Amino acid sequence: MIFSPEFRDRARKFRKNKRAFRSCIILCALFAATLPAELFFNDRPIVMRIDGSWYFPVFKDYTYEDMGGGLNVPVTAYRSTMFNEFLAGKTPVVQTAAIYGGASVADDAAPLELVNYEQGAPRKVWMLWPPIPHSYKSSPLSETLVNQRLASPVASMRDGKRIPGAATERHLLGTDKFGKDVLARLVYGFRLSLLFGLALAITSTILGSILGGIQGYFGGAVDLAGQRAMEIWGAIPRLMLLMILSDFLSRQGNFTGTAHLLMLFVIMNLTSWMGMAGHMRAQFLRARNLDYVRAAKSLGVSNPMIMFRHILPNSLTPIITFLPFSISGAIMALVGLDFLGFGLKYPAPSLGDLLSQGQQHMEAWWIMIPAFLTLTSLMILLTFIGDGVRNAFDPRYK
DSSP states (O other), rough: OOHHHHHHHHHHHHHHHHHHHHHHHHHHHHHHHHHTGGGGGGOOOSSSTTTTTTTTTTOOOOOOOTTTOOOOOBBBOTTSSSHHHTTEEEEEEOOHHHHHOOSSSOOOOOOOOOOEEEEEEOOEEEEEOOSEEEEETTOOOOOSSSSSOOOOOOOOEEETTEEEOOOGGOOTTTOTTSSSSSHHHHHHHHHHHHHHHHHHHHHHHHHHHHHHHHHHHHHHHHHHHHHHHHHHHSSSSSHHHHHHHHHHTTTOOOHHHHHHHHHHHHHHHHHHHHHHHHHHHHHHHHHSSHHHHHHHHHOOOOOOHHHIIGGGGOOHHHHHHHHHHHHHHHHHHHHHHHHTTSSSSSOOHHHHHHHHHHOOOTTOHHHHHHHHHHHHHHHHHHHHHHHHHHHHHHHHOO
């Protein structure tokens, strides 16, 4: 791909800004490291081999019947007693007589067991587990930890007794108030926040560019009506509007985690486009009277073609300059809603939820400090990148 001299000059300026360039490298490296989080933080084996057949539980759900068993029941926990007995060759047999009372037994007879196990040949098993056998939503029971909830990662003394730390169960940053791994929720939450912020910044930029470009290009009554509508819509407090809509729509149905995330995404797009619309309106308002636009009109080029083929490529400076700041604003909006309880529903991974738990349990330093440092570092990196991009597009910056 051949880049224009102007683009190469701006890229040179960005690389010359060491702070911004290194921040971009660090952020990209951290984001790339969290993409395969399921392979490093998961309560399912990455790959397993049972009696010569291969299975990939991280990527696909299986039933016991799929793995050679007799029950068409999904495998929900690969460390459970039921699954371990399945691997040991035991087949559960439900005693219908114990349930429906179909068998006649003596009064002094022992009560029938609901489930008996028929012993068979043990299965030949090989599994490859992730380094951290916990996901953001798993709550494994531990025989080592005294308390699974709010377990500190390091050992402590209480009443003269030594309490083992959660790190012995590979909870490297302890557990939250529901017994879930903090490090896994931190990694998944970092990835989700960055993906959400990037997607929201892109869609709001596209929407704002279209609406602002229409106002600036046509002007007159179109611009006047658009400006009045933006003023009325912008007068509504954004955070209050997001909280009301999120709470109201959440009560209308039982949303899944993905559906609730998409709902928040749509709600935030209702207001996030207005800033970019103002900048693009000014760009199109200035460019519509330039010579190359008048020449295109005289040649009979359609208005949409002039707007998006001729004016838009020459008005990309606000889009590229404000994109990092739009991402950080979207992330903080999501974190704020999660912190107040109007965002993602637990157990969805969320930096805002971790901050809320840390605020409720100040003694659990392993929740508040890592979540605060992660969010702060993310905002600092995005700010440095935004400053570098802005300087690169500034003709006064050498």
